Amino acid sequence: MSDDGQHARRKENQNPRIYLLPNLMTAGNLLCGFMAVLKIVEGALLQNTDPAQAAQRFELAILFILTACICDALDGRLARLGGQESAFGREFDSLADIVSFGVAPALMVYKVVLIEFPTLGWIVASLYLLCGALRLARFNCLAAIDAGVASKEFRGFPIPAAAGLTASLTLFMLWMAKSERDIRDLGPVKWLLPALLIFLSFMMFSRFQYPSFKGLNWRTTRSIPRFIAIVFILGLTIFEYYWMPAVIFLVYLLYGFLRPFLSRRMQREIEEEILEEDEESLDLGETPPHAVFEDKENAPPITNAAASATSTKPSTPSPTQS
Numbered sequence: 542m543s544d545d546g547q548h549a550r551r552k553e554n555q556n557p558r559i560y561l562l563p564n565l566m567t568a569g570n571l572l573c574g575f576m577a578v579l580k581i582v583e584g585a586l587l588q589n590t591d592p593a594q595a596a597q598r599f600e601l602a603i604l605f606i607l608t609a610c611i612c613d614a615l616d617g618r619l620a621r622l623g624g625q626e627s628a629f630g631r632e633f634d635s636l637a638d639i640v641s642f643g644v645a646p647a648l649m650v651y652k653v654v655l656i657e658f659p660t661l662g663w664i665v666a667s668l669y670l671l672c673g674a675l676r677l678a679r680f681n682c683l684a685a686i687d688a689g690v691a692s693k694e695f696r697g698f699p700i701p702a703a704a705g706l707t708a709s710l711t712l713f714m715l716w717m718a719k720s721e722r723d724i725r726d727l728g729p730v731k732w733l734l735p736a737l738l739i740f741l742s743f744m745m746f747s748r749f750q751y752p753s754f755k756g757l758n759w760r761t762t763r764s765i766p767r768f769i770a771i772v773f774i775l776g777l778t779i780f781e782y783y784w785m786p787a788v789i790f791l792v793y794l795l796y797g798f799l800r801p802f803l804s805r806r807m808q809r810e811i812e813e814e815i816l817e818e819d820e821e822s823l824d825l826g827e828t829p830p831h832a833v834f835e836d837k838e839n840a841p842p843i844t845n846a847a848a849s850a851t852s853t854k855p856s857t858p859s860p861t862q863s
Contacts, residue, residue: 574641
């Protein structure tokens with residue numbers, strides 16, 4: 542790197558750029574996490590005297606966590622759409638994630654289920670929080686080395702999805718206990734939450750790979766049947782928010798187990814943004830960097846533009862030509 546390039550990089554590190562819209566979404570993520578923590582504390586104070594009011598506080602906390610998941614999904618897309626990804630945004634996003642998806646879910650399970658067993662409770666909650674923080678640190682290290690590889694897929698279950706699964710499953714349990722709005726009425730079923738926290742702590746550091754779907758943006762196109770299916774799922778999630786988010790996050794969790802057994806073609810059909818990148822690369826006469834062809838029959842045909850580009854070479858005039 543030249544001296545001018547090193548000077549520009551050093552100047553950017555000393556004065557990081559703060560882009561407005563992506564960081565507003567990240568700030569919303571952080572504030573939702575903070576509000577979730579406040580509602581969890583309020584619900585814990587009312588749990589013994591007024592279980593119904595406590596359940597309402599816990600439901601609000603869960604909705605704040607799910608809203609933080611939406612903000613977390615939007616901030617990166619806004620940054621990539623405007624070409625405004627930065628190291629500052631990545632670090633700010635991780636700090637917000639550790640509050641919204643680390644502290645809030647761990648505190649919720651501790652106050653809702655494990656409050657009767659303080660020692661076991663803080664051990665389980667601390668394990669989840671520690672694994673989540675370490676996973677975010679590992680992701681930032683990988684992104685600093687190669688941001689392109691880190692953005693295509695997640696190695697291990699991502700912490701926003703882990704928090705979303707924990708929160709949505711807690712919301713489903715509160716809905717099941719709607720007789721007195723007290724999750725303690727569920728009996729042994731409530732112990733699924735601490736077991737889930739331990740399992741997700743392992744999954745965040747597992748070798749299972751999950752698609753990031755970061756290629757989906759405002760310019761992504763879909764066929765009419767798939768568009769209708771997406772609208773139907775979104776509408777069902779809004780109207781049946783007590784149980785539908787848990788189904789979505791659970792399907793995403795199980796997909797990581799099934800993904801290694803799926804063919805590459807089926808993976809591309811599910812993770813459509815990868816297929817669209819392939820088509821765009823083929824239109825330009827380029828080979829996708831992640832495409833591997835075992836034989837020539839499965840290789841994509843060379844377009845006319847690519848053939849003409851490779852076959853046409855600048856000719857040098859011979860000495861006999863005038």
